[in-house]
Amino acid sequence: MKTKECYLKSIVLRPGDQLKIQGKVASDAERIRIDLGADEDNLALHFNPRWDDAAIVCNSKHESTWGEEERHDNPLQRGATLKILIKLTGNLFEVELPNGEELTFPNREGMEVINYIRVKGDFKITSFKLI
Template structure:
C-alpha cells in the first residue's frame, strides 16, 4: 500500500484521541491507519478492505511486533463508501483502542501494552483531509 501520511513524535497517551477525515478514492481497494512506535512496532493496524479475497468487505485489525504481523481480528460491519468523505476517531484507552465510526463503535485490544503512541501512518487509496489530536 502506498503511504499517504506518516507522523512521528505524535506523543499520544492514554485518554488521547485522534480525529481523521479522509476522502476514499472512487476505485479504492483498501486503506489503513496504523499507530505505534514505528512501522515495525504497531499497536493498532486498522485496515478496511473493499474486496478481500476471504470476506469481501471487511475491516481487518492487527498489530505488529518486531516487524512481524500477529493474529488478525476481522470485523464484518463495513460502513465505508468509495468516492465519499469519511470522519472517524480513534481513542487510546490504554488496554484497548476505541474506533468510533459515524454509526458504529469498534474496539481492538492493546496487545503490545504500549503506553505511548509516537507514530501514526495513513496508507492506501485515500486522501487525508484533516488530522486533529485531542490531548
C-alpha cells in the first residue's frame, strides 16, 4: 500500500494554523514522511515516523543541508488509522499523535509561511484539513 508522493498545492500554513492529516498506515509500513516548508530543499519540519528503526525523526533542511535530527520513540502502529495534528505556533511546531502524546520541534528557519507540503510513504491519506 505504498502511496505515491502527495503534494498539496495552493495551501498556505501560517502561525496559528493547524494541519490535520488522517489516513491508514500500511500493515507492512517502514516509513512515512510529512514535509512542510518552502520547497523540497528548504523544510521547516520533516516529520518521519520509522518502523524499521522504531523512531520518529524530526528535522529541518536549509538549502539542501539537513540539520540535526531529533529522535523520539515511535508509538504509532502499523495497520492503524492515523490522525496527526500539526500546529505552527510561530517559533515551534507542535505535533499531536493519536495517543494524545505531543512532540515539539523548533521552527529553526523561522518560516512564517509554509506553502510546500508533501506526504510520502506507507500511508494512504483519507482526510486532509487546514484549520
